[in-house]
Amino acid sequence: MSAPTSKISQLTGAVEKVNQKLLFVAALFLLVLVPFLVARVVLQWSLTSIPQLLHxxxxxxxxIILIFWAWLISRDRGDSFFTALYAQGVKWPVLYSIALLVFSLPCFAALTVTLGRVGLISFQPPIPDADTAIASVQDFYLWHFMDSIPGLDIPKTLRWENPYAYTDRLSGWILLTFKLAVILPVIGSFATWNRIRKRTTNDRKAQP
Known part of the structure; x- marks a missing residue:
């Protein structure tokens, strides 16, 4: 291979790597941050600005969106979904799982805050009535997700204490729903993605 051709190949490879990084950043913003921000802003606004029935x-x-999302990445559906994305060149289909987790935080926080305002659940310390209520309760669910990651013991390592303790059964059922509907599919999808990645790599190596 001549020197000019080699340099062109190197330049092409460098451009492709940059494009992949830019696509990853764009996907991170569009798939993870945008749904989260929309849910957070809309639910916080509806909590304080419109009739409770509409909220x-x-x-x-x-x-409904959250349940469909969790259903999509769960079990055999998740395997098929991630395999199809990986085959199309999407190297980080697990972003869909991260997006599910992030999107779920304001949803469960809004549910908790709303139930707290009508006296059906009780947190200690009390949930604030300010515009930061949903943001504050998000940390409660995020803490439980981090605590559920096997082997890492993240909250203890970071000396991050659970911001709230609940004193009623309904909060326990809501937290259990969060673990079953969000945490299990998200953690399971990481294992699925890793299995698909290894399988795809081995298939490529086996090709003549």
Whole structure:
């Protein structure tokens, strides 16, 4: 291979790597941050600015999206979904799982805050009434996700204490739902993605 051709190949490879990084950043923003911000802003606004019945309708709407999202990446569906994405050149299909986790935080936080305001659940310390209520309760669910990652013991390592403790059964059921509907699919999808990545790599090596 001549020197000019070699340099062109190196330049092409460098451009492809830059493009992959830019695509990853764009996907991170569009797939992870945008749905999270939309849910966070809309639910916080509806919590304080519209009749409670309409607020409940919005909470239900976001939970329908959340349930479908979790269903999509779970079990054999997740395997097929991630395999199809990986085959199309999407190297980080697990971003869909991260997006599910991030999107779920304001949804479950809004549900918790709303139930707290009508006296059906009780947290200690009390959930603030300010515009930061949903943001504050998000940390409660994020803490439980981090605590559920096997082998890392993240909260203890970071000396991060659980920001809230609940004193009623309903909060326990909601937290259990969060673990079953969000944490298990998200953690399971990481294992699925890693298996697909290894399988694809081995298949390519086996090709003549």
């Amino acid at each position: 409940w309708a919005l909470v239900a709407f976001f939970f």
